[in-house]
Amino acid sequence: MVDFGGWAMPVSYPTGILEEHRATRTAVGVFDVCHMGEVHFTGPGAAATVQQLVTNDVARLEDGRAFYTVACLPSGGIVDDLIVYRLRSDHYVAVVNASNVDKDVDWFQEHRGTDCKIEDASARTGLIAFQGPAAQQALQSLASVPLDRLRPFSLATDATVSGLSCWIARTGYTGEDGFELFCEAQDAPALWDRLLTAGGKPVGLGARDTLRLEARLPLYGNDLDDETTPLEAGLGWVVKLDSDDFIGRDALRAQQAAGITRKLTGFVMTERGIARHGYAIFDDTGAACGTVTSGGPAPTLAQNIGLGYVPTRLSVPGTKLSIDCRGKRVGAEVVSGPFYKRGRK
């Protein structure tokens, strides 16, 4: 068990990280993510407040739909990355990183517009993710709503799972199809047990990290922080510079116009070695050019992979880099897109 933002969390269950990873890629994994934060925005001014806080375009969200986005500082640096769900026109829920809940809620409150109430519901909300190619079939046997009609980034708020009242969202952090189930905190242990009975394998933080890294989903605190912008992080697709004003828009517009000078870049190791967070990256002349933000084995690919910020000119696929793996320079090559992409059904 490790301390994770004040929560005692298992790095892995007894089967181990590799088996948990494999189970999620081939069948279904169950993730206790109760540590994540849930922040409710309610009232006639909810949409305007959320729009002010996030880079994505809130006006485009319909009831029961969600998007991935970031909240920025005026500098364009990232406060947090989050998923925003719209329940109704006057009720939005943001799911934020556990380690950022207090910081985020303070930031949200500070920038709250009129007619909007902000409530941190993290303590009373349980969240369990159910992820993998078999997730829909396994969950359908327990769920009260037809899951085949629940599209990606959609949310059903009137559902039950094994009789327990839940919201079912088709979202996740693994690169697989899957669901995230919101429940009352006191129902979470029972929900967990039923999801295991339905065939899910319990998955800890270790495999959560290898799964998200293979899918190239960034991790706040590693790949994103208040000194990186969403444009540098390759998250331009969640930044709607033409939407209504939001905090950081001017800085991001200026950065967009000037061109970004560094980019979060994916690489695979071409020689024997494993890149880890904090290792230095060198260009092909041997000059230091960046730092690894996330790295490790990619079990599905049987390769070692990583992410790091390097100058834009070095972020082109095929570029040769090397990583200082504990005093040894190990070759790596830039690749584009997710390291792992699930097959379409």
Place this chain on the structure above:
Amino acid sequence: MSAHYPDDLFYTKDHEWARIEDRAGTKVATIGVTRYAVEQLGDVTQVDLPKEGETVKQAEVFGSVESVKAVSDLFAPITGKIVKVNSPLSDSPEYVNEDPYDEGWMIQVAVSNATELDGLLNAEAYQAFLREQGE
């Protein structure tokens, strides 16, 4: 518990073990990591070892083990010249998890100074050390 920490091995507080054999008057130490180390590491994905003919020094780093989550140094239980390296580990690092005291051995060393063995723990003392550490 005894199978987890065989009685015929020497142990270090860094969680390596050494098995000492007499070969034509030379003491040869086979070296690996303990069951406890393996449990802490989780799935091992890469083992980096020195080459045959190189020398390792007691309590100094001789290699490293990468697990899915992290990298850890290996410390030599004893000083000596490496006579053999368990080369299959480069393709099958999982042997370390599956069988840390047999197939998962790492290097064999011709012991330079047998008195160094006096500084190592026996199985009982190592387990007492683990208990002291709250394990």
